[in-house]
Amino acid sequence: MSTDAIVLLKSDHKEVKAQFREFQKPGKTPAQKGKIVDTILELLTVHTYIENEVMYPRVRELLPELEDDVLESYEEHHVADVLCMELAGMQPSDERFDAKTTVLIENVTHHIDEEEQDWFPKVREGLGRKQLQDLGAEMLEAKKTAPRRPEQPSAMKKAIDAVVS
Ligand SMILES: [Fe+2]
Ligand SMILES: [Fe+2]
Numbered sequence: 717m718s719t720d721a722i723v724l725l726k727s728d729h730k731e732v733k734a735q736f737r738e739f740q741k742p743g744k745t746p747a748q749k750g751k752i753v754d755t756i757l758e759l760l761t762v763h764t765y766i767e768n769e770v771m772y773p774r775v776r777e778l779l780p781e782l783e784d785d786v787l788e789s790y791e792e793h794h795v796a797d798v799l800c801m802e803l804a805g806m807q808p809s810d811e812r813f814d815a816k817t818t819v820l821i822e823n824v825t826h827h828i829d830e831e832e833q834d835w836f837p838k839v840r841e842g843l844g845r846k847q848l849q850d851l852g853a854e855m856l857e858a859k860k861t862a863p864r865r866p867e868q869p870s871a872m873k874k875a876i877d878a879v880v881s
């Protein structure tokens with residue numbers, strides 16, 4: 717079985733985009749939307765984790781010329797993380813739930829497009845077939861122990877703790 721890292725990441729992207737389309741279909745009840753968002757949060761948490769922990773650091777190390785793309789992507793992940801964390805604490809009936817989900821979808825769609833169109837092709841060019849296979853195998857391993865629910869970024873947690881204590 718192929719474990720090509722880019723093939724695996726693109727298949728994750730496809731799965732999450734299918735859930736985005738599901739959310740955007742008219743006539744969904746809040747309960748249905750809540751379930752779809754739960755699925756989106758889980759997919760994004762796992763996907764972001766394997767990119768942050770395996771793909772991005774390895775690309776940074778092996779292809780220093782892609783440093784700026786990787787750094788920008790970390791920042792885009794961070795924005796998505798914050799939105800995911802906030803959504804995880806909301807009810808589908810909350811006034812801002814749909815709006816926040818829409819902003820998450822817009823941000824992540826933009827990010828996925830940049831990965832797939834801008835810099836994954838450069839990664840494929842820069843790393844050989846064998847390296848991409850190894851990277852993918854490592855990502856599949858990391859997936860097994862990846863977190864499945866958004867966690868509070870530590871800086872955000874500190875700020876919240878400071879306010880409530
Ligand atoms: Fe990403
Ligand atoms: Fe991705």
